[in-house]
Amino acid sequence: MRSPQPSFSNPVPAPAGWRRWWRQLPLWLKAAVLPLLGGFCSMTLLLVALRLLPLPDESLLDPTEMDAADGTTLAVWTPKGIRAERVPLEVIPRWLQEATIAVEDAQFYHHHAFNPLAMLRALWVDVSRGRVVQGGSTITQQLAKNLYLSQDRTLWRKVKEALYAMQLELHESKRTILEQYLNTVYYGHGAYGVQAASLLYFNKPVQALSLPECALLAGLPKGPAFYSPLTHFAQAKARQRVVLQRMVAAGYLTQAEADAAYHAPLHLATVHPPVVQAPYFTTTVVREVEQRLHLSPDALYQGGIHITTTLDPLLQQAAERAVATTLPKDRPLQAALVALDPQTGAIRAMVGGRDFATSPYNRAFAERQPGSAFKALLYTSALEHGWTPARQVMSAKTTFLYDEDRLYTVHDFGEMYARRPITLREAIARSDNVYAVTANLETGVEQVIDTARRMGITSPLDPVPSLALGVCPASPVEMARAYAVLANGGKRITPYTVEEVRAPQYGVYQASPQAVPAISPQIAFQMTDLLTSVLDSGGTGASVRRYLHGLAAAKTGTTYTDNWMVGYTPSLVCAVWVGYDDDRPLTPQDAHLAAPIWAKFMGTAQQHLPYTWYRPPAGLVARTIDPVTAKLATDACRDTETDYFLVGTEPRATCPLHPAQRAPLAPGPWWRAWLGRWFGRA
Structure with a gap:
């Protein structure tokens, strides 16, 4: 005999409608719905937070100093520009607004911070080319980057750019965003904003710009250095044509208006005020x-x-x-x-x-x-190759024979020659050309060039006699x-x-x-x-x-x-x-x-x-000579000069024109000769 079934006085109630519906859903559908619900809730919370939080302070962006x-x-x-002057949107020509929208973000008034189609198109082009070719950033995204972010290309920066763009759209109207963008975008050569760009390129306020000028400016932000009309006019014109065609495609211009604007002359500014x-x-x-x-x-x-x-x-x-x-x-x-x-x-x-x-x-x-400023290098080479300050050369108009059969006649400035043998010191002081060419040819032009190269001259130097006179x-x-x-x-x-x-x-x-x-x-x-x-x-x-x-x-x-x-x-x-x-x-x-x-x-x-004047290094000796004979001066010599010689190259004979009445003059302290020449007594 079967046992009687137990009875329950309080049976379990049936599930509520939504619960019954949820339990009846297939497992795969539950797996799809949960992320969507979570994402929707998260996005809602994010949008509420972005709307409640104030926009960042623009001054937090570090400038370049x-x-x-x-x-x-x-x-x-900074993105505010070196000499930025903000202008209201009402002052900015309609052509410039429309040209900017057409070439940078044609769906500006129809999206909320992002343009998914543009982003996908840019991603496809970048992947197919294997490098970053296009950007899918909207005007709002570009403004967020200009106002609040650095220019480094990192994933975290892109995330922040997206968040700031959403926040901008939640806080500001489209007109305000466009106005901010046009007043902060970089147009090249240190000019930020349409007013600075208008003054830089056309030397006129932005409200006075024509359609051709507006189209040219609108094309610059994509590559200010590459499309600058000041340095790459042909590329700037090509970019202007692209902008005008985009305006035609967006319905802002007819093809005839675009063609007329492209062929209209551009009068670029030739005076650019210094900004630093x-x-x-x-x-x-x-x-x-x-x-x-x-x-x-x-x-x-x-x-x-x-x-x-x-x-x-x-x-x-x-x-x-x-x-x-x-x-x-x-x-x-x-x-x-x-x-x-x-x-x-x-x-x-x-x-x-x-x-x-x-x-x-x-x-x-x-x-x-x-010119003769090159002679310091020439005489450096001559001293390296055996010349001394006591070396004398006749200062007179001279014709030199070089390369076996070539002649070169040397003149001094104003035909003002000493018409006597002069020392190296006097040749430098009076900038004698005959002395210089003599030193050049006797030292060897190739040796002079080698010395100049070692001293840092990188420009071409020709191995000719006139090298001594600074013709290169x-x-x-x-x-x-x-x-x-x-x-x-x-x-x-x-x-x-x-x-x-x-x-x-x-x-x-x-x-x-x-x-x-x-x-x-x-x-x-x-x-x-x-x-x-x-x-x-x-x-x-x-x-x-x-x-x-x-x-x-x-x-x-x-x-x-x-x-x-x-x-x-x-x-x-x-x-x-x-x-x-x-x-x-x-x-x-x-x-x-x-x-x-x-x-x-x-x-x-x-x-x-302040400085302390040079002291002679070891290996040099000072000798006072008579510049007329280039021999050691005596107490009877009226004019003298004190020069420094490498040990072993100093003159040893005394001046034959002025026999010593006492012993030959000693060089004395090194500073005495300096003071004598400085005050004109040598």
Whole structure:
């Protein structure tokens, strides 16, 4: 007999409707629904949080800063621009707004921060090309990056960009986002925002831009350096055509209007106001940083980099003042000045022209004929190959035979010859050309070129007799580098402008100056001693000695088109060039302007950078000679000079024209000869 079934007084209730529905779902469908529900909830919470949280502070973005050696700020680049001026959207031409939307984000008014189709299309192109070719960023994403983020390409940065873009769309209207974008986007050459770009490229306010000009500007953000009309006009025009066609596709223009805009002439601005201090120097710094860290031309302008330079602000002011107060205002003469530390090569001051705003070309790197300023290198080579300060050459018009059958006649400036044998010191002081060509041919032109190369001249040098007269062009930077070898005791240095660069995305760069032996300390001292005569009475630089406050070594140089003064103290080397950009001949007045620029600047430098004058190294002996006979002077010689000789090369015979009444003159303390020449008694 079957047992009776138990009875329950409170049976289990049936599941509720939604629970019953959930239990009836297949397992695979449950696995799909759960992530969707979780994602929906998470997205809802994220959107609420982004809407409640305030937008980040734009000032948190680190700018790119460039400092002088003493910490003084030279330039600051941020996404707000060097001279940014925000303008309301109502002022910005409709053409510029439509051109920007058409070429950057055609669905701007129809998406919420992202354009999925554009992102997928860009991803497909990038994958098919094997590299990043297109970006799928919307205007909102680009604005978020410009306002709040650095330019490094990392996954975390892209995530933050997406979040900030969503937050922007939740907080701001489309018009506000477009206005912010147009006021912050980078248009090249340090110009951020449409107002700065309009002034830079067309020298007019943004509201005055025409359709062709708006289309050109709208095409720049994709590649400001590549599409700049100032440097790549053909590429800029090609990009302008792309923008106009996109405007046609978006319905903003007819094809006829686009064609007319493309063929309309563009009147680019020719005057670009300087936007930083020491503009010739800072542009050199930018180029050096790009080369050292392998940066793109626009990377510096995107923020996050700190640059410490070699510039001395006081010396830079002195250099600019010397040029401005010396060059005449009634003719278009140009000048360049380079001053550097002879021990390291650190450039302390640089002027590349009289006005960066009207001519940004940096003449400090322009190769021009150095004229007699090259003779310091020539005589360095001669001393290396057996010449001594007592070597005499007849100063008179001379025709030289070289290469067995070729003739070369040498003239002195103004046909002003001594018409007697002169010593090396006098040849340097009066800049005698006959002496120079003689030394060039007897030393050997190839040997002279070798010495110049070791001293840092990299420009082409022709093995011809006229090499001695500086006919082969060299730049002021090169000449300063070569003279630094004499100033530092014989070591070749490399000029540079950047001491340190700190960039999170690129690492840290620090300069490591190196000095390579080029000539002996004895030869360097001999040449320095001889070059002081240029500033003595009778020297070609004597007229500017009044600007100086102590000893200095220097050499002048003049050709038909170029005027030079290059010289130094133990703490600073300075090269100055004066001439015309079109190589027109110098007037007699023009041909004497480099020396006062050099002396005015060096006078300030002598007070700013005190120094102790050189002492002769071991291996040299001082001898006082009669310059007429180049023999040891006696107490009966009226004119004397004290020179330094390598041991064993000094003269031993006494002056035959002035027999000694007592014993031959002893050289005496080394400083007595300096003081005698300095005050004109030698």
